[in-house]
Amino acid sequence: MAGTPAVRMLPKAVTFVTGNAKKLEEVRAILGTSVPFQSLKLDPPELQGEPEDISKEKARMAASKVNGPVLVEDTCLCFNALKGLPVFNGFANLFVLCLEILHIWMNRKWFLEKIGHEGLNNLLKAYEDKSAYAMCIFSLALGPGEEPITFVGKTPGIIVPARGPSDFGWDPVFQPDGFEQTYAEMPKSVKNQISHRGRALALVKEHFASANYTIQNDGSA
Numbered sequence: 252m253a254g255t256p257a258v259r260m261l262p263k264a265v266t267f268v269t270g271n272a273k274k275l276e277e278v279r280a281i282l283g284t285s286v287p288f289q290s291l292k293l294d295p296p297e298l299q300g301e302p303e304d305i306s307k308e309k310a311r312m313a314a315s316k317v318n319g320p321v322l323v324e325d326t327c328l329c330f331n332a333l334k335g336l337p338v339f340n341g342f343a344n345l346f347v348l349c350l351e352i353l354h355i356w357m358n359r360k361w362f363l364e365k366i367g368h369e370g371l372n373n374l375l376k377a378y379e380d381k382s383a384y385a386m387c388i389f390s391l392a393l394g395p396g397e398e399p400i401t402f403v404g405k406t407p408g409i410i411v412p413a414r415g416p417s418d419f420g421w422d423p424v425f426q427p428d429g430f431e432q433t434y435a436e437m438p439k440s441v442k443n444q445i446s447h448r449g450r451a452l453a454l455v456k457e458h459f460a461s462a463n464y465t466i467q468n469d470g471s472a
């Protein structure tokens with residue numbers, strides 16, 4: 252009995268909530284049958300704040316809407332040059348604060364829609380350092396009022412002029428370290444293996460493999 256977590260009854264299967272069809276496609280491909288889930292297309296408001304807080308808040312909102320267990324995620328593309336500035340005087344502090352705000356806005360979907368791939372490159376024009384990382388934070392809330400559990404995946408890379416199909420966000424401008432292709436150029440199966448989303452979902456899978464969840468599948472959910 253030691254080491255075996257107590258059975259946790261869930262009223263229904265976990266619902267993955269997102270307004271983004273491309274995310275859903277990747278989550279389906281990565282999870283396969285390892286974590287049984289259903290999906291719900293809901294466009295959550297574009298919240299502002301730190302990525303982990305946004306992800307958790309999305310989960311809380313989704314859990315009360317669905318009235319059951321939910322999985323959500325928040326993704327961001329972080330530019331190292333915009334974060335790694337030396338803070339040595341008042342002016343620099345103000346500058347860093349402006350960059351912090353920009354950084355938070357950058358990852359809301361309307362920001363990419365407005366500035367486009369070229370705009371993302373231009374943000375780094377003044378910097379030598381084109382390094383970045385893609386980060387995905389999944390949050391699992393087992394029901395309304397339950398504190399979400401988070402799972403973080405990160406993939407380092409560099410920002411390059413857009414290459415490849417532009418059907419998913421900033422994929423054409425992100426080239427992961429160790430690869431010659433951008434996310435957009437590589438086969439989906441390769442992206443899913445090494446991506447921020449793939450890495451976070453590996454942790455989600457581990458969690459489901461070790462937690463003792465049992466779905467009360469009485470057909471009424």
Ligand SMILES: O=P(O)(O)OP(=O)(O)OP(=O)(O)OC[C@H]1O[C@@H](n2cnc3c(O)ncnc32)[C@H](O)[C@@H]1O
Pocket residue numbers: 268269270271274293294295324325326327358359360361363419420421422434448
């Ligand atoms: O409903 P949600 O799940 O919030 O979906 P969203 O499209 O609003 O997604 P996010 O707020 O997490 O992401 C902000 C932006 O990042 C983009 N994005 C997310 N994952 C990506 C990925 O793997 N590759 C490229 N762009 C991605 C996405 O298209 C948005 O423009």
Ligand SMILES: [Mg+2]
Pocket residue numbers: 295296297360
């Ligand atoms: Mg969103």
